[in-house]
Amino acid sequence: MGFGLDSVIETASAGVLLWRLSADADVERRERSEVTARRMVGVCFLLLAAFVAVESARALWVKALPERSIPGILIAAAAVIVMPLLARAKRRAAAQLDSSALHADSRQADFCAYLSAILLVGLMLHALLGWWWVDPAAALIMTPIIAGEGVRGLRGQHCDDCA
Numbered sequence: 001m002g003f004g005l006d007s008v009i010e011t012a013s014a015g016v017l018l019w020r021l022s023a024d025a026d027v028e029r030r031e032r033s034e035v036t037a038r039r040m041v042g043v044c045f046l047l048l049a050a051f052v053a054v055e056s057a058r059a060l061w062v063k064a065l066p067e068r069s070i071p072g073i074l075i076a077a078a079a080v081i082v083m084p085l086l087a088r089a090k091r092r093a094a095a096q097l098d099s100s101a102l103h104a105d106s107r108q109a110d111f112c113a114y115l116s117a118i119l120l121v122g123l124m125l126h127a128l129l130g131w132w133w134v135d136p137a138a139a140l141i142m143t144p145i146i147a148g149e150g151v152r153g154l155r156g157q158h159c160d161d162c163a
Contacts, residue, residue, distance in 0.1 A: 042153020
């Protein structure tokens, strides 16, 4: 369920970028679209942060044991490999297009890879040591990082502007 909602948020962010890129022919429209897209990507980050925080806190509160499924583990493993490659490709395209919105969207792929790695490590530690809480605790630690990216997006800051 969590992977699915994360994917919906990432798809919404990608949709925003497709809309933004459709405005490239008209310079004035491109600049307005860039600012709007950057802010909308920021909203997607805030939605992701809220979801991760609520779901992680709920899992810790009810002491939810992680559910293992072979397809889920394979998807998470694939995400750990593929998402950093996608993020890097998005950053290259962002540099060529001078698009801070696309650069921000590349962070969605980074966070997907991080959350997938957290999930896999959490499953492993649960299987080996019975530590059911590792995945939600680590994901909760990621929440302010994701939210910070969202706030920067709403402010229109590029990642290079962040101190």
